[in-house]
Amino acid sequence: MGYIPYLERKITMTERVCCFIGHRINKPIKILQLLILHINELMQIGYTHFISGMTSGADILSAQVVGSFRHKNKNLILEAAIPYRNKLNTH
Numbered sequence: 252m253g254y255i256p257y258l259e260r261k262i263t264m265t266e267r268v269c270c271f272i273g274h275r276i277n278k279p280i281k282i283l284q285l286l287i288l289h290i291n292e293l294m295q296i297g298y299t300h301f302i303s304g305m306t307s308g309a310d311i312l313s314a315q316v317v318g319s320f321r322h323k324n325k326n327l328i329l330e331a332a333i334p335y336r337n338k339l340n341t342h
Contacts, residue, residue, distance in 0.1 A: 267298040270332070273309025282309060286316045294320060300328045 269290075276282050290301070290313070303314040317329045 266300055267293075267296070268300040268302065269293055269298050270302040271310055271313035272304050273313070275308040276312070279312060283312055283316070286313050290316050290320065294324060294327075299324065299326050300330065302330045302332050305331045305333065 286309075301313070301317045303317070304310040305314060314329055314331070317327060321327055
């Protein structure tokens, strides 16, 4: 997988953006259930842009949940916040 540079897109002051950062988790089922609940709530109040650090654990789980909701809202944006170029090759 190669590095894909960030495509510049202006975020407006009215756009609702949610960023997920977390740590490795030892109870993924419980966290997954909470993420499904809260991401669904965020979508209901207008959040469409989600950013994930894409590291193992809570970041990946949150990205998977957002991806699973794409059938409900085709306007969802899932952005990967990759901290450095070679990060893509570390997993």
